[in-house]
Every structure is written in C-alpha cells, then in structure tokens.
Amino acid sequence: MDPLPESVWNAPEVRDAVAANSPSAVIAFARRAHGLRQDELGALAGFSQSAISRLESGSNLAYDMRVLRIVQRTLNIPPHLLGLAEQGVATAELRERGGADALVALMGGGLAVAKAASPEIVAELLVARRIINDADNFRVSMALKPAARDLYELTDLLRRSAQGELRRALLSVSAQYAEFLGWLHEETADWDGAEHWTARAMQQAQAAEDRDMVAYAYVRMSQLATGDHDRMIGLARAAQREPEISPALRVLALQQEARGLAQAREEADCxxxxxxxxxxxxxVQHVTTEEYRVGYWTDVEHLEAERASCLLDLGRATEAIALYDGMRTRWGHICPWYQGVHTAKLARAHATVGDLDAAEAVGLDAVSLARVTGSQHIVRELRGLAPWPALAPYASSA
Incomplete structure (x- = not known):
C-alpha cells in the first residue's frame, strides 16, 4: 500500500491521538485516510473484521507490539506514531498493556480469511507462530493451546491443496506449530501429548526436508527424555547428524547433549x-524478521545459563554461582520463564554450598517469576529446594 502524504500525519486528529497514547485512534484514522473499510483492512492484514473493530475500539489488541507492527506495515503508518521503534521494538508500556489473551483473540479468526495457499499466507502464518511463541514466553495462557491448534489445522488444510515448493513450505510451518503444541502440552505435564505432537513435528519436518526443523525435533525429544541421560545424549547426537543444519541449531544440539552428559556425570565430554x-x-546469524525462526533465541547468555546448569549437575556449585551472578545483569532480554528456571537453579546452588540466606533471597525471586509467568517449568525446578527445610516452602508455594 502506498504511503500517505507526510502532511496527512500532521493532522490535529493524529497529533491528539499520539498525545493521548491511543494507537487505536491512529490506526482508525489511517484506515479511513486510505479509504478502507474495516473488513478490507482485515483482509489485507490477515485479520477478521471483528478483530479490526476491537483493535480500533481501544481494546488490549491495540497495545501489543507485534499486532501493531503488522497493522503498521499494512497501512504504512510512521512507526513512532504507534509507539514503535524503527526496528520493530515497542515501548515497555505497550508490551505491558498487551498480553497473550489479546494476541489469541486477534489471531484466532484472522488467518481464517485465507482462501488459498500463497507465499503471503505462509509469511503471515510464520508471523502468527512468532506472536504466540512470544506470548507464551511472557505468560503461560491456556488460551494459547486451542489457538495454536486452530492455526495448525488451518496450515494443514492449506497444505493439502498446495503443490511443489509451497506445499513443502506449509509442511515446514505445520511442523513448527506441531512442535509448539508439544511444548504447550509439556508445560501442563501432559507428557503423552508432548511426545505425540513432537513426533508429528518430526514427521512433517522430514516430509518438508527442513533439516533445521528435523534437528530441532530431535532436540525437543531429547528435552522430553530428561532423567534418562542415555536417551538425552542419543537424541541430541541424532540432531547433530542431520546434514547442513544451521550453526544456531548445532549450538542447540550441542548444549542439549551437554545437559545429558552432565546428568551422566561425564564432565570432560560435557x-x-x-x-x-x-x-x-x-x-550464528539472526535475520531481523517478525516471522518465527527456529533457534532465533540462540546467544551467549542462553549458552552461559546452560553451562552454569551443567556445572551444578556436575557438582561444581561454586562455579555455577559465579557464572550465574556474572550473567544475571545481562539477561534482561531473555524470556521470564527461562530466567525463572535458572534463578531456581541458582537458589539450589547456594543451598548446596550451605549459603541458605542467599538461597532464600534468590528462591523468592524464582517464586515471584513463577507466579508472574505461570510457568510450571519454574515450579518443577523449585521442587529441587525441598531437601532443605528452610527452603521447603518455596518448593510448594509457587
């Protein structure tokens, strides 16, 4: 869509909307300036008419950075008018005022307007995959599971009528949604469901000849095998045997193998x-995109957290504490549930060396993150504090 003249954005209505921090009013103004009805904007952006109506009425949909970015691109709105930075990062206020339920409400009916498979639909499905992934990273919501299932079913339906490269692309997207459904089942301790959907992700990734996704499915299977270090190691090594996988996926596979080796107490190999x-x-090179990419989170802070966790499993708690303490000031970009898991591990490390005061302080931080995110991964990690009577309440209070 062609940009509007710059003078349009100087209109009093726009200035008033920006001053009132009302992205919904800016969006409504831009839609009308382009001569579009709500249903026409919805069709262009991949959303339903009712979603656009809620967006313009000032609901929580108007305060999520990824929702705003999709509409901003469609209408060619100057990013700063919606509180968006030029590179796609919204202000903290907009992030806080959005939420998983808003994302689900928007995406639930939006992509269903698709009539036939196309590269544009594939791109929007990948954006939606990133949206629900980011939503889950900040707050576990039961609403995500049916939304993810609906998007999986839509992708699978489109795949059946597609051919050639487009069909393979949709198979790859289906694998990504299936893997996410496996993750959502894991979050609720539904291990059978987690294994079922992860296996389906593997099958569809293989059919798509998506080597990175095949490798990641092996990594996820290895994670689901926690407690059986032989399976953990074997599945992580299977991921590394996939030909031509990206450096990011090889990093994920190596660190997952290290987890298994740490549990097996094979220190040198770990x-x-x-x-x-x-x-x-x-x-590792990350492409700047709003689409989901497997391994987009791979960085030195995640790897350092995994190293500290392995050191703890290897009985080197003092070194784990030093590593965690050195990186906690640098992990603000890491999703809260992951911070919570490793904060709970740090509490266990302090308890292991006998510093119960530090363990209590850090454990309280982990409990807070568990409550904020709703993550059962943090709760399960906090149960590791149960052997210490002073910390036992943390093991059950989250």
Missing part, C-alpha cells in the same frame, strides 16, 4: 560440548 557450542556462536 564441558567439551559446551566449548564447541561457544566456538560456533560467532557463526
């Missing part, structure tokens, strides 16, 4: 895998 992963990080 640390060797972590060193190999670190050496690969320089080759």
């Amino acid at each position: 640390l060797g895998r972590l060193d190999a992963a670190l050496s690969l990080l320089a080759r």
